[in-house]
Each structure stands twice: as C-alpha cells, then as structure tokens.
Amino acid sequence: MNTAREPVNQGNQPRYAAIKSHIRDRIEAGDWQPHTRVPSENQLAEEFQVSRMTARRALSELTDEGVLVRSQGLGTFVAEPRPAGSLMEIRNIADEVSARGHSYSSRIQRLEETAASAAVALALGLAETAPVFHSRIVHCDNDVPIQWEERFTNPALAPQYLQQDFSVSTPNAYLSAVAPLTEVDTTVEAIAADEEIARALEITAGDACLQIWRRTMSSAGVVSFARLVHPGNRYRLGAQLRF
Amino acid sequence: MNTAREPVNQGNQPRYAAIKSHIRDRIEAGDWQPHTRVPSENQLAEEFQVSRMTARRALSELTDEGVLVRSQGLGTFVAEPRPAGSLMEIRNIADEVSARGHSYSSRIQRLEETAASAAVALALGLAETAPVFHSRIVHCDNDVPIQWEERFTNPALAPQYLQQDFSVSTPNAYLSAVAPLTEVDTTVEAIAADEEIARALEITAGDACLQIWRRTMSSAGVVSFARLVHPGNRYRLGAQLRF
DNA sequence: CCGCACTATTTGTATATACAAGCATATACA
DNA sequence: TGTATATGCTTGTATATACAAATAGTGCGG
Numbered sequence: 067m068n069t070a071r072e073p074v075n076q077g078n079q080p081r082y083a084a085i086k087s088h089i090r091d092r093i094e095a096g097d098w099q100p101h102t103r104v105p106s107e108n109q110l111a112e113e114f115q116v117s118r119m120t121a122r123r124a125l126s127e128l129t130d131e132g133v134l135v136r137s138q139g140l141g142t143f144v145a146e147p148r149p150a151g152s153l154m155e156i157r158n159i160a161d162e163v164s165a166r167g168h169s170y171s172s173r174i175q176r177l178e179e180t181a182a183s184a185a186v187a188l189a190l191g192l193a194e195t196a197p198v199f200h201s202r203i204v205h206c207d208n209d210v211p212i213q214w215e216e217r218f219t220n221p222a223l224a225p226q227y228l229q230q231d232f233s234v235s236t237p238n239a240y241l242s243a244v245a246p247l248t249e250v251d252t253t254v255e256a257i258a259a260d261e262e263i264a265r266a267l268e269i270t271a272g273d274a275c276l277q278i279w280r281r282t283m284s285s286a287g288v289v290s291f292a293r294l295v296h297p298g299n300r301y302r303l304g305a306q307l308r309f
Numbered sequence: 310m311n312t313a314r315e316p317v318n319q320g321n322q323p324r325y326a327a328i329k330s331h332i333r334d335r336i337e338a339g340d341w342q343p344h345t346r347v348p349s350e351n352q353l354a355e356e357f358q359v360s361r362m363t364a365r366r367a368l369s370e371l372t373d374e375g376v377l378v379r380s381q382g383l384g385t386f387v388a389e390p391r392p393a394g395s396l397m398e399i400r401n402i403a404d405e406v407s408a409r410g411h412s413y414s415s416r417i418q419r420l421e422e423t424a425a426s427a428a429v430a431l432a433l434g435l436a437e438t439a440p441v442f443h444s445r446i447v448h449c450d451n452d453v454p455i456q457w458e459e460r461f462t463n464p465a466l467a468p469q470y471l472q473q474d475f476s477v478s479t480p481n482a483y484l485s486a487v488a489p490l491t492e493v494d495t496t497v498e499a500i501a502a503d504e505e506i507a508r509a510l511e512i513t514a515g516d517a518c519l520q521i522w523r524r525t526m527s528s529a530g531v532v533s534f535a536r537l538v539h540p541g542n543r544y545r546l547g548a549q550l551r552f
Numbered sequence: 553c554c555g556c557a558c559t560a561t562t563t564g565t566a567t568a569t570a571c572a573a574g575c576a577t578a579t580a581c582a
Numbered sequence: 583t584g585t586a587t588a589t590g591c592t593t594g595t596a597t598a599t600a601c602a603a604a605t606a607g608t609g610c611g612g
Contacts (some may be wrong), residue, residue, distance in 0.1 A: 323564085323565060323566090324565080324566075325565080325566090359566075359567085360566065360567045360568065361567090361568090362566075362567065362568085363565085363566060363567075366565090366566090380574085380575085381573065381574045381575080382573075382574030382575035382576080383574080383575060383576090384575095
C-alpha cells in the first residue's frame, strides 16, 4: 500500500466545492428538474477524479442546504424548490405593490436629523441624545395608504440617508444597498390607530392596525429601527413553512 | 497493515451522535459557557475512543447547527445562543405560558361534529357538507384569556379528535402527535373584535386583535384549519432572522 | 402466481492516513 | 530589545478502505 499520493489539490477552491457548483448549475439551468436523480457518489467520484468521500461531501452539503434529498439504497434526487416569500423576508413595499400590478406612491411627512430619545438610543445602540436620522413616510397602493412608516437610522452606517429621494426608492432599498443585512428582529402586534396614524392612513381613530417593529442589523451594528403600521382591513402578512 | 478492525459499532445510535449530545448536554447544563473552548478533535477522539474523523464530524455538524464556532489554528468554541422563538414556529400555547412561569388553563366552548361550509371544505380539501370536527377553545394565561381558537379538523386524519381532553392538552399537541406536520400556511392580520370574541376574551368590542389563520398539513393532506385571535394588548409575535 | 432468497447498487458509518493552512508561543539571532 | 524563525497545536481537505443498511430487481421453487 502506501498511500503514495499526487500533490494534493494545490488549487485554491476545494474540490468538493467544484462538484457542488456543478450540480447547482445543472439544477439552476433546468437540466435536472425536481425529483430527477443525480449521479451517485461513485459516478461523481469517477467523473471528477476524486475519491468517493469527496464526492460524498458535495452531495451531503447540498442535502443539508436543502438542494438535494438523499435516500439510502435509492439514490440522490433534486429537492422540490422551497416556496418563496416568508413573512420575515424583508420585502420592499414598493415591489410588493408593483407585483400586484398596482401603482406605488409615497407621501413624505418628515425627513430630518434629531437627537435620539432613550428608547431609540437603546434600539440603535447609540448614546442618548446622539444624532439620528428620522423619517416618516406613508406608502400607498393606487393612492390608498397601506403603510405608515416611522424610521430611525444610524447616521454612521447610512450617512447619505437624508439625501435619498424616497419618492422614487424606499428607505429599505437604500439601507440594503449601503449595508448588507446580517440580522433582522421583528415583532408583530395589533393596535388601535391613534389620531395621528388615523389621519395619515385615512382611517378612523381606534381602527385595528397591524404594527410591526423591525430592527435591521449589519455586521457593523444596528442600521435602522422602524415602526410599520398597516390598516387592518387593507393588509395581510402571509407565510408558508415546510418541514 | 491491514486495517483489521474491531466489530464496527453494533449499537443503534451512530457514535458521532453520542459525542454531539454529550457536547450539547454540557452546554445546556451551563458547564460550557459561550466562548468557552471545547476539546479539540484529537482530545475528543481520545476520550471517546473514536478516530479523529468521527470526532470531527460531531464538531462539524454542531457548527453547521450554530451550536459551535470553529476557527482554524485556534480551536472550537461554544457559540452565542440564538434568541429563541420564531414567529413561524408551531408553538404550543400551553408551553408558551408555562415557559413564562404562568399557569395555563383553557375554556372549552364548543366541541362537535358539523357539516363543512363552503369555505371550510375548500380549506380542508373536502367536499362541501362533509363531516368535520369543530372546536372552539379559549386559552388563558393566569386565567386571563390570551387566545380564542376556532378550529376545523379533518376527521379522516385525526379520528380521535373529539375524544381528546383539551383541558389537559391542546389541539395542536394532539394533531402533531397523530400526523407529523409537513407544511404550515400562516396569515396574520389585525381585526376589530366582534361581540362574540370580545365576550370570550373579556375585552371590549371593537378592540384591536391579532388574527392568525393557520392551515396545517401532513403528507396525507390538510389536517386542520384554525383561526386564532389574540387581544392586541396582551400578545405579541416575535421573530429573529439571521443571514 | 406468489413468496423467498440472492444480488447489485446506493447511501451511511467509521477508521487510518497524509498533508495543507492558520495561529500562538517559544527560541535564536542580530 | 526587537525581529525573524522554528515548533507545536489546531482545524481543513483529501484519499483509500471496510463494513452496515436500505432498496429494487432477478430468478428459483413451490
């Protein structure tokens, strides 16, 4: 035996990664439809001139990632695509409206720099009275208000925030662009509309509304903290989960 | 050489799984706090009398699961705990209440077999007027109502539903037991309480409530379809998402 | 025609081995 | 003292091997 061996790898990318992307490519190109059987470990090992264990690693990782499904004795198959769209997905309200074939518009009520209150400072991880950007925008679907957005943004992480034209793009779009999100905390509750929200959303004070608190973080810290209020009778959040 | 080997494993549980649960136990018991360094692959291999690759597998899987963090050249460390509780997780309301250290109780308002209405038949994938089980239960936290649950259940998939004692367990607990869930559709909206809900939840008609529609499916089809209403001021749904 | 044993294929578990690469510390040298 | 170098530990990649377990198909006997 001795396990003499050719100069191991050398390349930068691990070999199993190459096999993974090959399989991914085939699936994305549509060559391998869901439920299609993919080559076995031994076949891949032969094809890519690697050991079975290396081919196996590629298949195993893709299985962990939900791309493939494996069954002992049967083989490895392309998994069904997961249904898109989660309640927690950070969707752009403008895109959502467009997707429904409606026209999106917004009404900017406030866009300023203020001193952080105690609660805002805590949420953003800043010192009290530190300067923060504050915006208040009403988003409309076919000119009917569907979301009241109050947002506090960390100036250090999104310095150009106040210069954005939010009649064209949304705060979310800008923030996603300047700092890739790493984490989002969301809380959902039902509230009764107060006078101010009722006026902005053109509903009656006391009407039931869906209120969402959302804190978005990038690797550098808390980027933004928003309170989103939807009229109860004009908005729903949907989610599908599979096991 | 020959690689003569003792009678491989024999036991039912894989050896790497034993190592995984050992590590999990230590972390859950608090012996190993976050950022604590865990034994190296070689140490674990020695301790559990397995090869390094087997010990490695345990550490790798726990890393994939977010329990550990590894760093080449440095070692393996206990990861920071993820904030628990997902909005979409199918939680048992009774467990939720217990977790808060409060007492759980329920008030069963209705428990019967009825003929499916058009909407219910559609949601459950049954024919109109087909028999369905119908229940209406109010769940309480320290005797204060926090959820009004109206549920329609497919008799074919949960035949013993009406015989359950829902003052002890919840519908969710029974349904999860008889048919493993494969899929859940959820919709969230804000509504104003009507007279009936207001009475049941001991709030005022017109108060803002969080309404959740939830359809649970197993491989055999739609198991159950529920409408859950929470008083707006007594309930929140939280979710954390990481990228 | 039905059931049973057998076989080939495929994934799953486990090991021993070799070398690469990142990191920290100790050591030697200027 | 300060900067290289070496050493030892760690995780990461890759291979060859052996056997276990699940599955589908084949062929044989009743």
